[in-house]
Amino acid sequence: MSDSTIKDIFDHLRNMLIGSTFLALAVLLTKNGVDSSSVYHMILGFTSILGSFGLLAYNSVHGMKKLQERLSKPKAILISVIYYPIILEIIRVGWTTQVGL
16 A cells, blocks of 8 residues: 555544544533533534534545545455444544543
8 A cells, every 4th residue: 555545544544533522522512511401502512413423424435435546446345344343443432431421
């Protein structure tokens, strides 16, 4: 793999981590809004959750498109099979430690 492909993979991973952090913060904001009965925090939290899911979805599609441009389809699928469980585990650990879900 070329240096630019490796850079794309790590850029994608970084962006997924940032997106999952935003999602965890949005869930915390929503959870605190529900606990304190603050309508403003609940609306802001739910809007942030939707935005975070949008960012994660966009980044997933964009990252896979870039991988498929740089790699053959079997290599892109292989990297995805390895890559996405790692991303999901990182999100899960972040949620359980920060949000407590």
